[in-house]
Amino acid sequence: MSFPDPYDEDAPPPALGTVVDEGRGSLPYALIHGESLVAxxxxxxxxxxVTLVDYSTTWAGIRDGxxxxxxxxALCPMTPATFLSACVARAVDTGSVVVGCSIGPAGRVVTSPIVLPASVVAALSExxxxxxxxxxxxLSERFPLEYAESPAVGRRVVSVPDLAALEAESTP
Incomplete structure (x- = not known):
């Protein structure tokens, strides 16, 4: 695991974050490249x-940050860290909620991440x-929102066959 240098001007802006597995069944605990999707x-x-916080952290605690x-x-396990940090930087720069998405035959699909700027976090009671x-x-009803097209490996998996395809595509 690597940590950004707090004195490095190219370091991503500080942010808090959570890997969401709630309401996603058991698939987040399936393996890709020998590791769980959540990991x-x-x-x-x-x-x-991004500093990880878990579900025991209250919304007030997140706002206080x-x-x-x-x-x-968790169903977008191979989303590159560079894309995640670029989305954080964009949210900080614009003050807009930044939403990762993929574009396909069915149109735009929300993937990962969703980055709430600090002003949006402060405005939400939960x-x-x-x-x-x-x-x-x-969020789009209350706040400015921008979409960022994620790399192909950042797509959401919804089944074991999807997971096998993503694993084959993301093999180093």
């Missing part, structure tokens, strides 16, 4: 310079849901 997603957040908050879906599609819809 891979957690390592990516750490490598992006006065930092952006990153929601990373996080309304961990359902990414619903959360984006609710």
């Amino acid at each position: 891979c997603a957690s390592w990516a957040l750490g490598d992006a310079g 006065q930092e952006p908050y990153v929601l990373h879906d 996080l309304p849901t961990y359902d990414f599609e619903l959360l984006v819809q609710q």
Whole structure:
């Protein structure tokens, strides 16, 4: 695991984040490259310079941190740390909620991450849901929102065959 140098001007802005597995069944605990999807997603957040918080952290505690908050879906386990940190930087620069997405034949699909700038975190009394599609819809009604197209390996898996395809595509 690597940590950003706090004196490095190229270091990502500080942020808090959570890997979301709630409401996703058992798939987040399936293996890709010998590791659980949750572990891979957690390592990516750490490598992006995001400080991980767990579900026991209250929303008041997250607000008190006065930092952006990153929601990373465990079902997008191979999302590159560089993409995650770029989304954090974009949210900080613009003050907009930044939403990772993929573009396919069915149109735009929310993937990961969802980055809430500190001003949005401060304005929310709580996080309304961990359902990414619903959360984006609710946030878009109150806050400026930007989409960022994620790399192909950042896509969401919804089944074991999807997971096998992602593993084959992301083999080093």
